[in-house]
Amino acid sequence: MKIRSGVSPIVATVILILIATAAGVLLWVWVSGYVSRNPTAQSALDERIKVEAVRVEVETNSSKVTVYVRNVGSVTVNISSGYVLDVNGNLIMGGPVNSTLVKPGEVGSVVISSEQELIKGNLYIVKIVTQRGTESLYSFVVPP
Template structure:
């Protein structure tokens, strides 16, 4: 009698099918990510940002003036200017609308009567049209 040939056991056959399926999935993933990389741009579009900075604060008998620079990428306007205590209590200020083209500096008067104590530290704050803010700490003369 001849030798009987045996087939691969069911366990090994199952493992072999799993390995083939995983390899096919990995190759498909690699192919798709490579394809997606060619159709999506490699650089994100440049976002334009609104940014303002307070350069100085001037206090005299006629009022308080905040010098604001537009250091962002877009034209904006200052819609609020305030003087606050160090505890963030509003001393004076309110809404206004002063145009601030990109790269420029403007003087923004603080609305209202500011009663400041000489030698005391205050915070000047401005708010721009799209919501960016800047603060500057100063000592009243």
């Protein structure tokens, strides 16, 4: 009697099906990572702003800083916060501002006001932040 050695055809077929299924799953995971991009993350990359100018109004016991922001990116930005810092990075005034939408290529304005008086002749830094976290800094001197 002859003894046959080797793998039976049924076991070989099951192994080939498992290998093909695993390869298909790996291919699907790899392709889906490239095809489906997170639109929010992509928008954050396309978002760019630039502070064009600053207008400062200082009165007794109050200050108002109007910041003009240009959208140089390719998506509409939502300006959510504005801060005025001293040269050491300490917060002087600011925080959340009225939401300002700025379309690509346009200029929007943000008003930061406080009951604190900015010192004339001092150097300050204004920081504008969008809802997605994009920032722009601009330094200015309060006119005498």
